[in-house]
Amino acid sequence: MADCYICGKKDISKNEIGLTAKLMGQKFKKSYCLFCLAEQLEVTEEELLDKIEEFKNEGCKLFE
Ligand SMILES: [Zn+2]
Numbered sequence: 055m056a057d058c059y060i061c062g063k064k065d066i067s068k069n070e071i072g073l074t075a076k077l078m079g080q081k082f083k084k085s086y087c088l089f090c091l092a093e094q095l096e097v098t099e100e101e102l103l104d105k106i107e108e109f110k111n112e113g114c115k116l117f118e
Contacts, residue, residue: 059085
């Protein structure tokens with residue numbers, strides 16, 4: 055299980071890990087929680103949740 059690289063939040067979800075990989079690139083080895091990822095990308099958590107739904111609808115295996 056992964057922790058958020060920035061705030062240290064424990065056991066972030068598969069969706070958070072998947073979204074970090076999708077938005078920061080597959081080579082990006084760190085994982086961010088939803089809150090920190092939103093801060094980094096200067097978007098809202100709601101927008102990120104919409105993104106997760108989009109990727110899920112595409113059948114992306116990184117999400118549950
Ligand atoms: Zn965090």
